[in-house]
Amino acid sequence: xxxxxxxxxxxxRAEQKSDPVIEHPGDAIVRVTRSCICGSDLHLYHGLVPDxxxxxxxxxxxxxxxxxxxxxxxxxxxxxxxxxxxxVFCGSCFFCQRELYGNCHNTNxxxxxxxxxxxxxxxxxxxxxxxxxLVRVPMADVGPTIxxxxxxxxxxxxxxxxxxxxxxxxxxxxxxxxDTVVVFGAGPxxxxxxxxxxxxxxGRVIVVDHVEYRLDFVRRYAQCEVVNFREVDDxxxxxxxxxDWMGAxxxxxxxxxxxxxxxxxxxxxxxxxxxxxxxxxxHWAINSVRKGGNVSIVGVYGPTFNAIPIGNALxxxxxxxxxxxxxxxxxxxxxxxIQAGRIDPKQIITHxxxxxxxxxxxxxxxxxxxxxxxxxxxxxxxxxxRAVAATTLP
Amino acid sequence: xTDHHDHDHAHxxxxxxxxxxxxxxxxxxxxxxxxxxxxIKGWGADLDHKxxxxxxxxxxxxxxxxxxxxxxxxxxxxxxxVSPERPHMTPLFGSPQPPKGLSGMLxxxxxxxxxxxxxxxxLLLLADRVNVVEGIGEDLARGHVPNVFAEMGIKAEWEHNxxxxxxxxxxxxxxxxxxYYLLKGRKER
Numbered sequence: 199x200x201x202x203x204x205x206x207x208x209x210x211r212a213e214q215k216s217d218p219v220i221e222h223p224g225d226a227i228v229r230v231t232r233s234c235i236c237g238s239d240l241h242l243y244h245g246l247v248p249d250x251x252x253x254x255x256x257x258x259x260x261x262x263x264x265x266x267x268x269x270x271x272x273x274x275x276x277x278x279x280x281x282x283x284x285x286v287f288c289g290s291c292f293f294c295q296r297e298l299y300g301n302c303h304n305t306n307x308x309x310x311x312x313x314x315x316x317x318x319x320x321x322x323x324x325x326x327x328x329x330x331x332l333v334r335v336p337m338a339d340v341g342p343t344i345x346x347x348x349x350x351x352x353x354x355x356x357x358x359x360x361x362x363x364x365x366x367x368x369x370x371x372x373x374x375x376x377d378t379v380v381v382f383g384a385g386p387x388x389x390x391x392x393x394x395x396x397x398x399x400x401g402r403v404i405v406v407d408h409v410e411y412r413l414d415f416v417r418r419y420a421q422c423e424v425v426n427f428r429e430v431d432d433x434x435x436x437x438x439x440x441x442d443w444m445g446a447x448x449x450x451x452x453x454x455x456x457x458x459x460x461x462x463x464x465x466x467x468x469x470x471x472x473x474x475x476x477x478x479x480x481h482w483a484i485n486s487v488r489k490g491g492n493v494s495i496v497g498v499y500g501p502t503f504n505a506i507p508i509g510n511a512l513x514x515x516x517x518x519x520x521x522x523x524x525x526x527x528x529x530x531x532x533x534x535x536i537q538a539g540r541i542d543p544k545q546i547i548t549h550x551x552x553x554x555x556x557x558x559x560x561x562x563x564x565x566x567x568x569x570x571x572x573x574x575x576x577x578x579x580x581x582x583x584r585a586v587a588a589t590t591l592p
Numbered sequence: 593x594t595d596h597h598d599h600d601h602a603h604x605x606x607x608x609x610x611x612x613x614x615x616x617x618x619x620x621x622x623x624x625x626x627x628x629x630x631x632i633k634g635w636g637a638d639l640d641h642k643x644x645x646x647x648x649x650x651x652x653x654x655x656x657x658x659x660x661x662x663x664x665x666x667x668x669x670x671x672x673x674v675s676p677e678r679p680h681m682t683p684l685f686g687s688p689q690p691p692k693g694l695s696g697m698l699x700x701x702x703x704x705x706x707x708x709x710x711x712x713x714x715l716l717l718l719a720d721r722v723n724v725v726e727g728i729g730e731d732l733a734r735g736h737v738p739n740v741f742a743e744m745g746i747k748a749e750w751e752h753n754x755x756x757x758x759x760x761x762x763x764x765x766x767x768x769x770x771x772y773y774l775l776k777g778r779k780e781r
Contacts, residue, residue, distance in 0.1 A: 540634030561745020
């Protein structure tokens, strides 16, 4: 099969590799019809995630058609069109029984802090991902969800990670009616977090980034205010000025370990790797939220340590919540939102690229070329589907 | 997964009475007029916690119809490293890219230390860099010269950032030229 193949930092290519096989009675093999490049894939692409082995296929956002099932699979059938949550999870461990599917304890032998994730290094279980023609899907009766007949495949693929993660980011902020919510990061997850904040009853939503075309998009897509941090002297001060010197009720870090905006953080976190990435967005979130406020973190950081103002968090009495999204528990409600027209995920897709051109796709997304927001990879020999309607934002 | 959700929060339906109540609740915020909530599709649909799928954080019993028995162990055909912070192998794991070569030795050494030990992660990062060199060696050994520029997306750079690419090439050439000149001068002295 054709698959994306990691060769080292900033180097990927598409090439033939062996087809995946059933390795467990609960497995399925899924023929991928769409996969996405996620912002967190860029941390792998940039060589920042430990135990990312050469030859690995990335991709934890994918949908496809079930091609084969193991002897123990009872519900899923060959031919089912499924979306596959990015979490590899068992459904039966201590954490899964509490619906914490992103924290499954049965799918990742290599680390105890993180559950299994498709195509996200051996630190996340060593599974190959879906940027390929075929992918092995463990626990096939538990993870995959059959795509509703009336759902666009481009909406479905965004339900595997980006939308649930953005929604959960807002949800972990425990937003009350009328709250001011600041979202750091105008990537796909930040865009969905801003949109979700309204669903949860926010009174004001502000998105912070420095990439102008993304700020312009989120301003129209999520009907929110935007701030370009390159245009302000001090981010926390600016948010306080915007909020009568109180600070925001809720701050969301939707950036993670490659945040720009602070030279010391970038130097020590990204270039010198003296900490687990640049924690600029989290630093700003803690210092921009009001006393007693909530900080929600979905930006991905490395496993070592980061320099953040935890003393301020203590003195302000903050609540910090964070997690990998527990995709499966969010799907029914998010599918309702899509079907009711409250949210239209596919509008964020800007690029559709053949899998054969995966190297260019990664470079465009990583370098934010061509106004890229979200890239979908299309494996060869796909049936032609209807084009997505042109984005019609206000 | 069972469908557990109730209907939208009443505020979200846009009925006349609900709408006026909603606007009454929309107080001036930080000196700014309230946003027009009716212009935001779905505003407040999940204001009620019972509509929030992640609430409470630890929810029991789970709504997913999943067997509560431990999965049977996956057969192990390749070497899989196990964190010392686990008592035993997990029933499920990924099997691609088992440890091998010098990078594999470094990874095995890393897994002698815990996740709590910084050496664990530094050794893994070192192994990753060694693995990149091994990857080039493997390519060459099978007669494939990796097209590093193509792998780095130079085609896209040329299409979408031609000026930037030219600048990068010019700067790289200038740095290389100066370095060559200095080295040549040192040899001649």
